[in-house]
Amino acid sequence: MIKEKYTLLLLSHQIRGITTIGDTHKLSAIKNKIIHMRNIIFILSFLLFCEITYAQIKEVKEMKEIIKYGSWAPSSHNAQMWNVRIIGENQISVFPNYNRVLTHVDSENRETWISIGAFVENCVLAAHDKGYNATVKINDKEVIIDFKHSDSKEINNYINPISKRLTIRTPFLDEVLEDSIINPIKTISDNVSYYSINSEQGNKIIEYSLDTYRLQMKDMNKLNELADWMTFSYKEERNRKDGLSPKCLGMSGMKHFFFNTFMNKKSVASKTFINGSIKGAKEQFNACSGYILIKSDSFSISDLVESGRLLERLWLECVKSKIAVHPMSQVLEEQKYYDLLKSSLSIEGEIQMLLRVGKVKKYPERIGKRLDIEDIIVE
Numbered sequence: 001m002i003k004e005k006y007t008l009l010l011l012s013h014q015i016r017g018i019t020t021i022g023d024t025h026k027l028s029a030i031k032n033k034i035i036h037m038r039n040i041i042f043i044l045s046f047l048l049f050c051e052i053t054y055a056q057i058k059e060v061k062e063m064k065e066i067i068k069y070g071s072w073a074p075s076s077h078n079a080q081m082w083n084v085r086i087i088g089e090n091q092i093s094v095f096p097n098y099n100r101v102l103t104h105v106d107s108e109n110r111e112t113w114i115s116i117g118a119f120v121e122n123c124v125l126a127a128h129d130k131g132y133n134a135t136v137k138i139n140d141k142e143v144i145i146d147f148k149h150s151d152s153k154e155i156n157n158y159i160n161p162i163s164k165r166l167t168i169r170t171p172f173l174d175e176v177l178e179d180s181i182i183n184p185i186k187t188i189s190d191n192v193s194y195y196s197i198n199s200e201q202g203n204k205i206i207e208y209s210l211d212t213y214r215l216q217m218k219d220m221n222k223l224n225e226l227a228d229w230m231t232f233s234y235k236e237e238r239n240r241k242d243g244l245s246p247k248c249l250g251m252s253g254m255k256h257f258f259f260n261t262f263m264n265k266k267s268v269a270s271k272t273f274i275n276g277s278i279k280g281a282k283e284q285f286n287a288c289s290g291y292i293l294i295k296s297d298s299f300s301i302s303d304l305v306e307s308g309r310l311l312e313r314l315w316l317e318c319v320k321s322k323i324a325v326h327p328m329s330q331v332l333e334e335q336k337y338y339d340l341l342k343s344s345l346s347i348e349g350e351i352q353m354l355l356r357v358g359k360v361k362k363y364p365e366r367i368g369k370r371l372d373i374e375d376i377i378v379e
C-alpha cells in the first residue's frame with residue numbers, strides 16, 4: 001500500500017514537472033480512477049475469499065454430519081471399531097481402529113470390516129440425501145469415499161431410517177412375515193435369502209445357533225471380552241458412549257434394576273449369568289418370524305465391506321417396513337458350527353450375517369450410544 005502510494009506520488013511529481021495545468025487535472029482524474037479501481041478489486045477479492053471460505057466451512061460441516069450418520073451404523077458389541085481421516089474437502093478414508101476390535105470373537109476382523117461396510121453405506125446414503133454422489137474404493141487397509149456434488153434433485157430420505165435403526169433383542173411376535181413384506185427385502189441382492197422359522201432350515205439355524213451359544217458361554221476369554229463392552233451401573237450407562245447397556249440387551253423395569261444393582265464384570269462367569277443368558281437366547285431364537293442370511297463369494301476385505309453395506313441397506317428397508325432385526329453371529333464365529341450350518345443350508349460362498357427378524361408390537365426408539373465424531377476422526 002505505502003509502496004504503491006509512493007510510486008503514484010513520484011509519478012505525479014515527475015509528470016508535473018513537464019506538464020501544463022490542464023494535464024495535471026487529467027492526471028489527477030486518472031489517479032483517482034486507479035485508486036477507485038484498486039478499491040473495487042480489493043472488495044471483489046475479499047468477497048471471493050469470503051465465498052470460498054464459506055463454501056469450505058459448509059462442506060467441512062456437511063462432511064462431519066455425514067460422518068455422524070456413518071457412526072450410527074451397527075457394530076459388534078457396539079465397539080465402533082472405526083476411524084475416519086478427512087483427506088480433502090470431498091474425500092474421507094474409513095479404516096479399523098485396532099484398539100477397539102474384538103480379538104476373541106472376531107480374531108480375523110471379519111465383523112470389523114462388516115461393521116465398517118455398514119458405516120460406509122450410511123455415509124453414502126446420507127451424502128446422497130444431502131446432494132452428493134459418493135464413490136467407494138476398497139483396498140486392504142481402508143475404504144475411500146469420494147463425494148461429488150450431484151445435480152440430481154432426487155432424495156431417498158435415508159437419513160430418517162438411519163436415525164431410527166436399532167438392534168431389537170426382545171422376543172418378536174409369533175407372526176408370519178407376509179411375502180409382500182419379505183419379498184422386496186429378499187430381492188435387494190442375490191446374496192440375501194430368508195428362512196421362515198417353521199422351515200427345516202429355520203430349525204437347523206436355531207439348533208446350531210443354540211449349540212454355539214452354549215459353547216461360547218464356557219469360553220472365559222469370550223465372556224470377559226463381552227463383559228468389557230457391557231455396562232453394569234446407571235453411572236456407567238450414562239457415561240459410556242459405546243458398548244451394551246442392559247436396556248440395549250432388552251432388559252427393562254425390575255430386570256434392569258436387578259442387573260445394575262447386583263451384577264458386575266465378574267458376574268459374567270457366574271452360573272446365574274450363564275444360565276440366564278442361555279435361557280434368554282433360547283427364547284430369542286424361537287421368538288421370531290424367521291432368519292435372513294447374507295452371504296458373499298469370499299472372505300476378502302472387499303467382500304466383507306460389501307456385505308456390511310448390504311447389511312445396512314437391507315436393515316434400513318426393514319426399518320421402513322417396521323421389521324425388527326437382531327444379528328445372531330455366534331454360529332458364524334465357531335468354525336465347526338459354521339461348517340455344519342453352511343452345508344445344511346447348501347450355501348455356496350460364505351455366510352456373513354444371520355439376522356433374526358420379525359414383527360414387534362411397538363417399534364422402539366434408538367437406544368445405542370455413540371462416540372462423538374471428534375473421537376473417531378484422526379489426523
Ligand SMILES: Cc1cc2nc3c(=O)[nH]c(=O)nc-3n(C[C@H](O)[C@H](O)[C@H](O)COP(=O)(O)O)c2cc1C
Nearest residue numbers: 074075076077078111114166167327328329330368
Ligand atoms: C457384524 C455384526 C455382528 C453382530 N452380532 C451380534 C450378535 O451376535 N448378537 C447381538 O445381540 N447383536 C449383534 N450385533 C448388533 C450390535 O451389537 C449392535 O449393532 C450394536 O450394539 C449397536 O446397537 P444398534 O444396532 O442398536 O445401533 C452385530 C452387529 C454387527 C455389525
